[in-house]
Amino acid sequence: MASNPIPAPRALDDMRGTAGGLAAGLAASWAMDRFQSAVIPLFQPSGPDHGDQTPAPEKAANIVARLVSGSDVPKRDRAAAGSAVHYVIGGLTGAVYGLLAERYRPATAGRGALFGIASATLIDQLAVPLTGLARPAWHYSLRTHAYAYLSHVVFGMATEAVRRALRDRPDAAESRDYTPLPLEEAALPFALGMANGQRTMTPPAIVSLAAASGALKLDGSRLAFLAHPLTAGLFTIGAAAEYYVDVQPGTPDRTDPMAIGGRMAGAALSAAAIARPEERTQAALIGAAGAVAGAYLGYRVRAFASRALGRDLPVGVVEDTMCLAGTAAITGFAVLKRRREARQQRLEAARNAALSSSAAAPAPRTVHPHPAG
Numbered sequence: 001m002a003s004n005p006i007p008a009p010r011a012l013d014d015m016r017g018t019a020g021g022l023a024a025g026l027a028a029s030w031a032m033d034r035f036q037s038a039v040i041p042l043f044q045p046s047g048p049d050h051g052d053q054t055p056a057p058e059k060a061a062n063i064v065a066r067l068v069s070g071s072d073v074p075k076r077d078r079a080a081a082g083s084a085v086h087y088v089i090g091g092l093t094g095a096v097y098g099l100l101a102e103r104y105r106p107a108t109a110g111r112g113a114l115f116g117i118a119s120a121t122l123i124d125q126l127a128v129p130l131t132g133l134a135r136p137a138w139h140y141s142l143r144t145h146a147y148a149y150l151s152h153v154v155f156g157m158a159t160e161a162v163r164r165a166l167r168d169r170p171d172a173a174e175s176r177d178y179t180p181l182p183l184e185e186a187a188l189p190f191a192l193g194m195a196n197g198q199r200t201m202t203p204p205a206i207v208s209l210a211a212a213s214g215a216l217k218l219d220g221s222r223l224a225f226l227a228h229p230l231t232a233g234l235f236t237i238g239a240a241a242e243y244y245v246d247v248q249p250g251t252p253d254r255t256d257p258m259a260i261g262g263r264m265a266g267a268a269l270s271a272a273a274i275a276r277p278e279e280r281t282q283a284a285l286i287g288a289a290g291a292v293a294g295a296y297l298g299y300r301v302r303a304f305a306s307r308a309l310g311r312d313l314p315v316g317v318v319e320d321t322m323c324l325a326g327t328a329a330i331t332g333f334a335v336l337k338r339r340r341e342a343r344q345q346r347l348e349a350a351r352n353a354a355l356s357s358s359a360a361a362p363a364p365r366t367v368h369p370h371p372a373g
Contacts, residue, residue, distance in 0.1 A: 013102050017167060021098015022091050024162035029090030031158040033083075036151050043147035056133040057089070058082035067257065093119055094159050101163060108160055116156020120149045130296040131255075185279060186286055189271030192330050193287035196267035197294020198323040200259070201242045203270040205235035206327045215335045216273065217342070223273050223280075247316045254295045267291035274334035276341075 058073075061081035065073045073081045097115050100107045107115065125148075128134045137145070196203045204226075210216040211227035218224045225231055245251055252259060271287025272280040302319060306312040 014099055017098045017102030017163075018095045019098070020163050020166040021101065021159070022095040023166065024098065024159045025091040025094015026087055027162045028094060028155045028158035029087045032090070032151055032155040033086070035154045036147075039147070039150070043143055055082050056128050057085040059133045060085045060131075089123070090155065093123070094163070097156075097159055098163055098167070101160075101167075108164075110157075112156040112158070112160025112163075113153050114156070115159065116153040117149065119156060120152035124148045124152070127296075130293075130300060185275065185283070188330060188334055189267075189275060189283040189287040190290040192271050192274065192327065193267035193290020193292075194294035194297075195323050195327045195330065196263050196270060196287070196291040197254070197296075198298045198319055199239065199242055199246070200262045200266050201235055201239035202323050203327045203331075204266045205232070205239040206324075206331050207270045207273045208232040208235045210331050210335055211273065216331070217338065218273060221277060221280075223269070226269075226273055243320050246320065247313050253299065255299050260292060260295055263291040263295055264288040274331060274338075276338075 058078050058081065061078065061084065062072050064085075065071065065081070097107070097119075124134075125137045125145075129136045192203050192207075207216065208226045209232045211218050211223075212229050212232040214227075216227075218227050254260070254263070265288075267287035267290060268284035271290075272284040275283030298319065302312075302315055305315045309315060
């Protein structure tokens, strides 16, 4: 069944909301800077308990500079480069929030305070330590965490204030009342993306095998090529080769930019394939995000386990097995779910057809006998 195109008003609202969120995120990043400058003497987050004097944005700027030019940012430019990273992340985070606010109004709860708390947790507490730009959360003092959360609450509320000023119109409330992706439908592509963060080829191979066997129906969609036996065979060979390469010395880290890009692409493809036709774009984005999270989390867990065990090969084999089993379980569950939905749709269509036939049938005529005369 082919996916339905997004109605033009909805697509326009999404684009406007994303653009408004981007502008709001940039403005809120400035407000967050001003707030931090005012309260930093009170919290002193860079004291002895902070553990690292180099801000994470400056570290990120250095990484980007090495990838682009092969050298670090000059010392005199590091503060400016870190500030640029801060604004880029703020703008992109605001853009995501702007789109989410268009689709799901409860995301704006607390006038943006909930968004600020979520961004502090996902970015400061999870993403930054996982990328190696900061130490894990338990290495920092309670005062430092309070400073981070208050700063992000200011960021969230400022983002919502600017976004609302740009987007809220009396005639737009109805057009933005969209049904969000159900939690279970979002969890499946994210979990598959997490698996793709461990192995680039395994989820596409298993999804393609399911489609080629006829278990996963992709007929009439742009993903129908996954059901071709040649596609399934190539992906399967690639997955088997990846298992061998993974345990060889000198294999590049999964967190390298090229490796991350490949995992995101594989996750987007696999997640879209197991989703409902009308939800494939959202599922692809969620799957790609899951691949990033899975890659960094898996890298850290494997490094820790290998150091603790003193050997990497057993850890790699266990990770391979978990990725294979997890992907098969997620894909199998998605297949059963889609089959059940298709069966319910057929039953509903048959019921409606029967009701329509009953309503269209002419009523029986009653013949009254004429009196004899």
